[in-house]
Amino acid sequence: MKHLALLLFSILSLLFGCGGRNAKKAKQDLPLFPNTDNPAVQVVEIPLDSGYTVQTFFVSPERKEVYVVAHTRVEQSGDYKLEDRFRTDYLLLHLDAKGQVLQRRELPNSRHSAPSYLWLEHKNLVFYLDDKVRLYDAGSMIVTEEIPCYAQHDFPSTKNLVELLPEEQLEQYLPAREKALKESVSSRVLGLPSAGGVVLLLEMAKHKRSVWAILDSLEADQFTRKYGLIEPPSNPGWNYNSETGLFRLEDGNLVLETTQEVSMGTQLDYPNYKSRSAMQYELLIGDKKARFATTNRSRKPLYVLCAQNDYLSASGTEAWIAYDGKLYRLE
Numbered sequence: 001m002k003h004l005a006l007l008l009f010s011i012l013s014l015l016f017g018c019g020g021r022n023a024k025k026a027k028q029d030l031p032l033f034p035n036t037d038n039p040a041v042q043v044v045e046i047p048l049d050s051g052y053t054v055q056t057f058f059v060s061p062e063r064k065e066v067y068v069v070a071h072t073r074v075e076q077s078g079d080y081k082l083e084d085r086f087r088t089d090y091l092l093l094h095l096d097a098k099g100q101v102l103q104r105r106e107l108p109n110s111r112h113s114a115p116s117y118l119w120l121e122h123k124n125l126v127f128y129l130d131d132k133v134r135l136y137d138a139g140s141m142i143v144t145e146e147i148p149c150y151a152q153h154d155f156p157s158t159k160n161l162v163e164l165l166p167e168e169q170l171e172q173y174l175p176a177r178e179k180a181l182k183e184s185v186s187s188r189v190l191g192l193p194s195a196g197g198v199v200l201l202l203e204m205a206k207h208k209r210s211v212w213a214i215l216d217s218l219e220a221d222q223f224t225r226k227y228g229l230i231e232p233p234s235n236p237g238w239n240y241n242s243e244t245g246l247f248r249l250e251d252g253n254l255v256l257e258t259t260q261e262v263s264m265g266t267q268l269d270y271p272n273y274k275s276r277s278a279m280q281y282e283l284l285i286g287d288k289k290a291r292f293a294t295t296n297r298s299r300k301p302l303y304v305l306c307a308q309n310d311y312l313s314a315s316g317t318e319a320w321i322a323y324d325g326k327l328y329r330l331e
Helices: 002-016 166-183 217-227
Strands: 043-046 053-059 065-071 086-096 101-111 117-121 124-128 132-137 143-150 186-191 198-203 209-213 238-241 246-251 254-269 272-285 288-295 319-323 326-330
Touching (some): 186 217
Antiparallel strands (some): 086 101, 117 124, 186 198, 198 209, 238 246, 254 272, 272 288, 319 326
């Protein structure tokens, strides 16, 4: 009995004592965003029109404005025209640093693009979708140029397009792209924001421009060496660790970083059980620090969404973050 008691005590010590397997297990005890552990940091949701969710946003490097892309529910069309398969209503918003709407533009019944991109080109706001690139005057939000986009997976783009096999599409796409390259008076490789890859930007006579997809990394290297690379400006204070999945974003005296990923067990995601996690964050605004977490339980996104150019603030005193289709201003 004495030996049995000692054995039972040893087992209990392993399970519940300081040497147990749960001793160093990370805990998730932070508030879930949009809540934080610091009541002095106010989290304000930026209102959108009913039915719209945020897809991406862009913070002006001049610390004045925020540009937002939102869309309604994505619906599938029965049309044979490939670019009509998935449609949505887009909303492009121009906000001041307080979140007040300065300008708005609606693009109803548009082809859905995932992802979409935003950046500034001189005094133009560039709104990049799969089928077309639209340039808006950054102040008035009036369209100044529309640039068609071509990709091998939906080429050619005609009203009576009968679906082709991928190799048949490629057989038509490559000669068309080669012809456009020969006729181009200015050819450059354009890098898209947020590691979105590269495309060819061609300019024909009379300043008519077009965008063409690049098929793979070998083509990307070849075209970049031949034509040169241009990239939208971005915040240099962005660091991402691919091994840990953690990042740190510095913007002046503002810092947003992920501190650790914590296991949240498994959850039924029919028909399978899937592992779930919580991502913990720390936000520094001036001398105030706020911590919070996100979780991918119930199919929520694990990460918050930052501006495509990786700037946090439109004035230097607040942070902009999007999560689960909503846009927030933290001050």
